[in-house]
Amino acid sequence: MIGLIRAEWLKLRSVRSNVVLMVAIAVLAVGLGALLCAVVPLDDTAGAENDLGVYPLLRLQIATAGFGLGLALLGVLGVQVIGQEYRFNTIRATFAAVPRRGRALVAKVVVVVVATLTIAASLIALSLLVGGAILSSRGVGLDLSVEGAWRVLVGTWLLAPGYALAGFGIGMILRQPIGSIVAVLAWPMVIEPIVVAFLRSSVGRWMPYNAGSQVVERVGDPDLLSPWGGFAYFCAVAVLLCLVGGVMVSRRDA
Amino acid sequence: MCAVVLVAHDLTKRFGSTIAVDRLSFEVHEGRVTGFLGPNGSGKSTTMRMMLQLDRADRGSATFDGRRYRELRHPLREVGALLDAKYVHPTRTARNHLRAMALTNGIPYPRVDEMLGLVGLEEVATKRVGGFSLGMNQRLGLAAAMLGDPHTLLFDEPVNGLDPEGILWVRNFMRTLAGEGRTVLVSSHMLAEMALTAQDLVVIGRGRLISQGRVEDFVRDAAGSWVEVRSPQVAELAQLVEARGARVSMGEGAFSASGIEAATIGELAAENGIVLHELSPKQASLEEAFLEVTRDAQQYRSGSPVRRESGAGEPR
Numbered sequence: 001m002i003g004l005i006r007a008e009w010l011k012l013r014s015v016r017s018n019v020v021l022m023v024a025i026a027v028l029a030v031g032l033g034a035l036l037c038a039v040v041p042l043d044d045t046a047g048a049e050n051d052l053g054v055y056p057l058l059r060l061q062i063a064t065a066g067f068g069l070g071l072a073l074l075g076v077l078g079v080q081v082i083g084q085e086y087r088f089n090t091i092r093a094t095f096a097a098v099p100r101r102g103r104a105l106v107a108k109v110v111v112v113v114v115a116t117l118t119i120a121a122s123l124i125a126l127s128l129l130v131g132g133a134i135l136s137s138r139g140v141g142l143d144l145s146v147e148g149a150w151r152v153l154v155g156t157w158l159l160a161p162g163y164a165l166a167g168f169g170i171g172m173i174l175r176q177p178i179g180s181i182v183a184v185l186a187w188p189m190v191i192e193p194i195v196v197a198f199l200r201s202s203v204g205r206w207m208p209y210n211a212g213s214q215v216v217e218r219v220g221d222p223d224l225l226s227p228w229g230g231f232a233y234f235c236a237v238a239v240l241l242c243l244v245g246g247v248m249v250s251r252r253d254a
Numbered sequence: 255m256c257a258v259v260l261v262a263h264d265l266t267k268r269f270g271s272t273i274a275v276d277r278l279s280f281e282v283h284e285g286r287v288t289g290f291l292g293p294n295g296s297g298k299s300t301t302m303r304m305m306l307q308l309d310r311a312d313r314g315s316a317t318f319d320g321r322r323y324r325e326l327r328h329p330l331r332e333v334g335a336l337l338d339a340k341y342v343h344p345t346r347t348a349r350n351h352l353r354a355m356a357l358t359n360g361i362p363y364p365r366v367d368e369m370l371g372l373v374g375l376e377e378v379a380t381k382r383v384g385g386f387s388l389g390m391n392q393r394l395g396l397a398a399a400m401l402g403d404p405h406t407l408l409f410d411e412p413v414n415g416l417d418p419e420g421i422l423w424v425r426n427f428m429r430t431l432a433g434e435g436r437t438v439l440v441s442s443h444m445l446a447e448m449a450l451t452a453q454d455l456v457v458i459g460r461g462r463l464i465s466q467g468r469v470e471d472f473v474r475d476a477a478g479s480w481v482e483v484r485s486p487q488v489a490e491l492a493q494l495v496e497a498r499g500a501r502v503s504m505g506e507g508a509f510s511a512s513g514i515e516a517a518t519i520g521e522l523a524a525e526n527g528i529v530l531h532e533l534s535p536k537q538a539s540l541e542e543a544f545l546e547v548t549r550d551a552q553q554y555r556s557g558s559p560v561r562r563e564s565g566a567g568e569p570r
Binding site: 003004006007008010011014015016017084088089090092093095096097098099100104251252253254 | 303306307308309310323324326329330335337338340341342343344345346347350351353354355357358359360382398
């Protein structure tokens with residue numbers, strides 16, 4: 001199994017588009033976080049609710065907001081791990097080398113989870129350092145001891161493999177990258193916001209990405225799932241997508 | 255000495271209402287190159303994918319030394335396959351492509367560079383595969399197939415699109431492999447190529463087995479051989495030949511006879527003082543034999559007149 005995992009890691013990093021994607025995520029996470037820390041007004045005239053100077057937790061969220069957008073791109077990375085194989089038919093080489101397909105897929109899952117956790121940990125830490133320095137220069141620092149700080153940080157970190165696995169599952173179900181990428185970007189960014197806006201307490205609360213993001217919200221919403229409850233529900237959906245996709249990939253002709 | 259290593263038994267594959275492969279059974283022997291022959295679309299690639307269990311067979315199975323592909327612990331060390339040289343990611347380097355394969359089957363890294371050297375790609379080992387020519391891709395595919403030093407090799411149309419130099423190289427490569435005692439199954443729709451490369455033939459049409467056996471037997475049985483005879487006393491000689499049970503078709507000052515050896519006709523002529531101007535044994539070319547047996551694969555559904563009578567290749 002170690003050999004399979006090493007092989008999948010080599011395959012992931014030896015494809016140029018994956019490297020480009022990871023660099024893009026890093027630039028987005030650190031760059032956008034830094035930009036927001038530099039420009040968001042400390043006192044919002046519209047109301048104290050969005051006042052960076054008043055809410056230390058908001059400052060944490062702003063500093064890691066760039067990585068929040070990067071999460072969607074980690075979903076794309078999850079798609080690529082399987083979608084590229086179908087696009088270039090390398091899936092046949094993969095399954096000829098590892099005919100017990102479940103083992104190859106499990107190796108991919110391990111690589112996706114470990115890689116995204118590592119990427120997320122590094123980028124969150126880097127965002128906090130850069131964002132914190134910028135905020136300090138504006139007279140307000142980052143404080144990790146405020147209530148909810150670790151929930152937001154750990155939640156953001158753990159969402160990373162969740163997004164990637166959801167993408168991986170969708171990639172296995174659709175078995176082609178373009179449609180899968182559209183799905184993992186449009187679903188959380190277009191479809192869910194609309195559904196949540198109009199059907200908040202009924203269907204909206206069960207929108208998986210929105211439910212997962214509750215763990216990084218500052219204030220809980222009684223209409224929606226609880227922070228960790230929503231997170232667990234999101235993870236369950238991601239795992240279900242992987243299981244359904246895994247069965248489909250194993251049964252179908254490669 | 256010529257052990258059967260690869261057995262296809264009753265392989266069947268349907269795509270919707272089309273039957274791509276229809277109860278196909280055959281055997282491939284060790285130490286020989288077996289040509290897997292059929293027109294385009296006759297089910298060769300599908301059969302090979304079913305052998306590797308990439309495609310699910312609707313019935314039947316293929317076994318390597320009695321085991322299905324999925325039962326092989328390190329399949330690349332036992333069976334090497336080149337199904338399509340394009341099954342590589344264009345932005346991955348040749349070396350990384352092979353290294354990833356090596357890792358999955360516990361094959362040491364030095365073997366990767368050894369194989370790149372064997373196929374003459376060591377200088378482009380760190381180049382992206384997307385920039386490779388068709389011939390280079392084909393060589394990379396052969397390196398991948400040989401990576402685990404397998405005893406059995408499957409090649410699907412390995413010379414397709416290659417230049418004459420490449421074709422010669424692949425042909426010698428296959429013969430060398432068989433000479434080393436390996437089992438080689440190579441598909442082609444080109445008979446002339448198979449005549450030069452293969453010793454055994456498995457011929458299919460529309461997914462069904464048409465014939466299996468040695469190349470020379472196939473040619474003889476499928477289109478047959480005959481003797482061209484030219485003589486000033488053609489009518490007299492034709493009668494004598496017919497009296498020996500041969501079939502004769504008359505021409506202008508000549509006839510052709512089948513079912514009789516040229517030597518026998520010569521002896522007949524000598525015994526009867528008949529002058530001969532020409533006495534030449536003829537054999538149908540491989541192409542003619544192939545066209546003959548695949549002309550309408552449909553007819554073989556109700557028993558085939560050209561199927562070999564020895565029974566060696568009969569589907570069970």
